[in-house]
Amino acid sequence: MADSFDVVVLGGGTGGYSCALRAAGLGLTVGLVEKAKVGGTCLHWGCIPTKAFLHAAEVAEHAKEGPDLGIQSSFDGVDMPRVLDYKNGIVDANWKGLQATMKAKGIETIHGHGTLTGPNTITVETDDGERQIEASKAMVLATGSKPKTIPIAEVDGELIITSDEAMYLESVPKKPIVLGASAVGVEFATVWNGYGAEEVTIVEALDAVVPREDIDTQKALARALKKAGIKAITGEMVEDVKAGDGTVTVTTDKGTTVEGDLLMVAIGRGPVTENMGMDSTGVELDRGFITVDEYCKTGVTFGDGGVVYAIGDVIPTLGLAHASFMEGMMVAEQIAGNPVVPIDYRGVPKVYYCTPEIGAVGYTEQELKEEGIEFDAKTFPFSHNARAMMQGGQGHVKVLAAKDGGKVLGVHIVGPHATDLIAEGQMIYNWEALPTDVAEFIHPHPTLSEAVGEAHMALAGKALHG
Structure with a gap:
């Protein structure tokens, strides 16, 4: 006999575990199949460990710059085994916390390699032998990606x-x-x-x-x-x-x-769909990616209203962890019968943790020109921002808006802490604010966030320091 759950999730990365957590929170029984560690690429080989490395690199840069600020410091090299210990500590703490949260929510994690045997069934090779897993309401495919x-x-x-x-x-x-x-x-x-x-x-x-x-x-x-x-x-x-x-x-x-x-x-990264039994489900593949609609539905159904969904890196969307989180939660809400709104992927912020950092949301200038959309643009340099000057910051905030005072179409930040500052840009873009709306906001002084306000003020015809 197969072990039956309302929802079965194949893959425990950001999309998979967020779907599992939300589904469990909505009162559904959930089984999650994962061959390695829950948390997936983001927690173990991507977002989290790389940012730990980047923080260590930032500390190294601060040591080099110390004398310029009157601080007696020097950079004498990197002890990589210690850096690895630091990185592993961050990853392990998050991994243990995630496992505890999933257990507390009543999610059963089945450790082993899962192979699909139908639209709602999986055979899992575990350390204790073979298990048959069955979904009654939804099968969620979240098998992730691997480096190309x-x-x-x-x-x-x-x-x-x-x-x-x-x-x-x-x-x-x-x-x-x-x-x-x-x-x-x-x-x-x-x-x-x-x-x-x-x-x-x-x-x-x-x-x-x-x-x-x-x-x-x-x-x-x-x-x-x-x-x-x-x-x-x-x-x-x-x-x-x-x-x-x-x-x-x-x-x-x-x-x-x-x-x-x-x-x-x-x-880049490619989807993991080979040798997973995908052909047994009836899902369509395009260049290895699972084809879905705007609700992450594959078009495959089973039983009495059961649906096969796909989320995360295995579908051709943004390939970003935070987008996968939202896909997982959107799917869980649908399974529970709740109304949902499709994700506007242009409104999902993109972030790069290089030096200087990058944060972006909405259209780029190139995209607006390609689509024939008329726009106005203003840029405010971090060289005019006192807080950025203290940090040796470089770069700018650029705002694109529809012609003649229309809504904000894009916010692009390159500079110190851009990955944090873009959160305001996301709100501005997704709420379809006008530059004149944002120009009325009072940003605290002296902060990096003032640059966001100043760029919008310039676009509203109220430039101050620019």
């Missing part, structure tokens, strides 16, 4: 790695090469540069670093990377990789050659 690789750069875990292997490096590479200039690439470049690497090089096939972001964000980050001593090669495709004897040599299609002691492939 390329044939010419075979990952060996030593000279050529992905972000997964970077979690466990016990020494700082002297001359790392990073393939890819999106979030993972620029963040690790920041980490290794902060740790004192002799030379850090980024190679990006598209024409700019953080190629999906606003054009002025791209330019500001490029300037900051150059100032920090990080070399960014853009608009060049890697054509050949040679590795051996402790050296990696990368050659691009334009003849550029870069030599280092480590190559990290950071070209």
